[in-house]
Amino acid sequence: MPRSPRYLILADENFGPETSKTANACIRYTPDHVVGVIDRRQAGRTAQQVLGFGGAIPVVATLDEGLALKPNALLIGIAPAGGQIPPDWVRLVGRAIEHTLEIWSGLHSFIGDIPELAALAKQHGVTIHDLRRPPAKLPVSNGRVREVAATVVLTVGTDCNIGKMTTQLQLLGKLRARGIRTSFAATGQTGILIEGRGIGVDAVVADFIGGAAESLVLECAAESDLVLVEGQGSIIHPSYSGVTYGLLHGSLPHAQIMCAQPSRTAINRCEWVKIPPLVDFIRMSEAAAAPLRPAPVIGVALNTYDLDEASALRAVETVHRETGLPTTDPVRFDPAPVVDASARFHETR
Amino acid sequence: MPRSPRYLILADENFGPETSKTANACIRYTPDHVVGVIDRRQAGRTAQQVLGFGGAIPVVATLDEGLALKPNALLIGIAPAGGQIPPDWVRLVGRAIEHTLEIWSGLHSFIGDIPELAALAKQHGVTIHDLRRPPAKLPVSNGRVREVAATVVLTVGTDCNIGKMTTQLQLLGKLRARGIRTSFAATGQTGILIEGRGIGVDAVVADFIGGAAESLVLECAAESDLVLVEGQGSIIHPSYSGVTYGLLHGSLPHAQIMCAQPSRTAINRCEWVKIPPLVDFIRMSEAAAAPLRPAPVIGVALNTYDLDEASALRAVETVHRETGLPTTDPVRFDPAPVVDASARFHETR
Structure with a gap:
């Protein structure tokens, strides 16, 4: 984890009490590390107004508005319908990498496995954290x-x-x-x-x-x-x-x-x-x-x-x-x- | 599956009633499709003598002896200890591919993911069947x-x-x-x-x-x-x-x-x-x-x-x-x- 993470959370069109579990837990337990949330539908409101907690963390409509909040990491806070990463997310994540934001994702589809994003990350010296990627070697359990x-x-x-x-x-x-x-x-x-x-x-x-x-x-x-x-x-x-x-x-x-x-x-x-x-x-x-x-x-x-x-x-x-x-x-x-x-x-x- | 599979089964040092489950089931249910078993320890015996079924299917000591039985496929019939494919198996599978044998494997580690074997298979036009490789897209179950x-x-x-x-x-x-x-x-x-x-x-x-x-x-x-x-x-x-x-x-x-x-x-x-x-x-x-x-x-x-x-x-x-x-x-x-x-x-x- 970066020593002082400043997350911009991607929750576009889905920021809400029941639809953005990862975003919400991050806001509940580490609000000091969240600078903003991207959701064009809720833009202009605060986390508090949307979730009932999270204080003044602002909701913005676009990545560019989010960048003005000086994040050092982009956190994917929702799961796309169908499990596949939509092309406009790939573009958005790519632009975040170009702005040297670390990427944090808990999706089943690994961000680091998308060749163009892996290449961009390498080029810009940015780390992609795929939280669900399992350790390379696991044993079977035996008590x-x-x-x-x-x-x-x-x-x-x-x-x-x-x-x-x-x-x-x-x-x-x-x-x-x-x-x-x-x-x-x-x-x-x-x-x-x-x-x-x-x-x-x-x-x-x-x-x-x-x-x-x-x-x-x-x-x-x-x-x-x-x-x-x-x-x-x-x-x-x-x-x-x-x-x-x-x-x-x-x-x-x-x-x-x-x-x-x-x-x-x-x-x-x-x-x-x-x-x-x-x-x-x-x-x-x-x-x-x-x-x-x-x-x-x-x-x-x-x-x-x-x-x-x-x-x-x-x-x-x-x-x-x-x-x-x-x-x-x-x-x-x-x-x-x-x-x-x-x-x-x-x-x- | 090849239309008329003629499997040579790799079960080296492990051919037996309790140690070579895949080999044994193949011999029990499709004996006509098995030409031989590789196990240097049991070489010279028959499947019948080792397992109590399988008739005259011979056990041989080496790949070369097995090739004399005219197989068209090599079947990995045992799992290596620790789950990792040992280097001498890689060499043996590579040589089988050079003899244009199809490869059938049920291991968790995929044969087709070993770069040198994948390259050899491509070069020789040989198919590698990794039986455990899951379909690319699976749904979650919902009844x-x-x-x-x-x-x-x-x-x-x-x-x-x-x-x-x-x-x-x-x-x-x-x-x-x-x-x-x-x-x-x-x-x-x-x-x-x-x-x-x-x-x-x-x-x-x-x-x-x-x-x-x-x-x-x-x-x-x-x-x-x-x-x-x-x-x-x-x-x-x-x-x-x-x-x-x-x-x-x-x-x-x-x-x-x-x-x-x-x-x-x-x-x-x-x-x-x-x-x-x-x-x-x-x-x-x-x-x-x-x-x-x-x-x-x-x-x-x-x-x-x-x-x-x-x-x-x-x-x-x-x-x-x-x-x-x-x-x-x-x-x-x-x-x-x-x-x-x-x-x-x-x-x-």
């Missing part, structure tokens, strides 16, 4: 993580994009503040961007999902006593359950924290898969881990951003009553219930 | 298979290398002989080699495991009424469960056939993972499928190769009694119980 002393806590969820990374980031600072040597094992492009290291487990060759998770936990455990692993997908997600299980069985957590959105009753974009009641889902998640290493669910992190305050509080109370587990929305309310649960689990294990 | 009329049957297993492909191949011919339009969806390099098409689901980028399975089922369902999907891994395998779940939730089978080895009590090379009793394991496998599409286990295929005849028969009887399911060793004994179960399930669904 080596069982030999480390550190406590491993994995966030899991009923669906994608429900708070698994955010919950770990909220926990990270609070646990460190309590004097517990805690590390964050980033498994997705946004987590890697924020942490500065990690492996995008969804981008490795399928046979090596578990191996990637295992490598990452071993690395984090070498320097901390508590490893917070960023979960991915859902054990019932038609598209991504393979990644979820590979991560679960590769990282071999001692405990799980369940992430859920009270208003969500089916998998996003696969509405035919209904999400079971949370109490049942927690039992399923514990059963999924048990044959390899028992990992009780020790707390619930709710995502209540689409509820009013009173409904959100009621949802927290209901889930706490039904599951018997410490429950909170760790972004909106005090994260203490899940922080306490994690610290207690670690200290008494 | 499109729910729209096809065909019955989908997946083999699952307690562990790797336990009979999931073999069971489907045993079923394929028998079901076709009964007049059911049946197809085989190959998901691993050996299955692809035998079937001539398929996708190595363990070699795709992790996010697309389900999408690969879905694409394959859609393709097979377009030309048949019953699709037999080759399973991979195990839902409790520390290294490969991600692939197993991605395949299960991407192919969305209507029914499962459970493959097990009575003598195996723990996962191979991960002995710390005990295999639960088969009755429990069957329930776990049904539970894994249920949130997306219920897929009852309709039969059990045992792998009894390491038992004497009487013990094997007893194992079949015991599992049949304990599970209440049609049970057989479809290679050693009459496959009728699982053939009947599949045909009945298809016809009454």
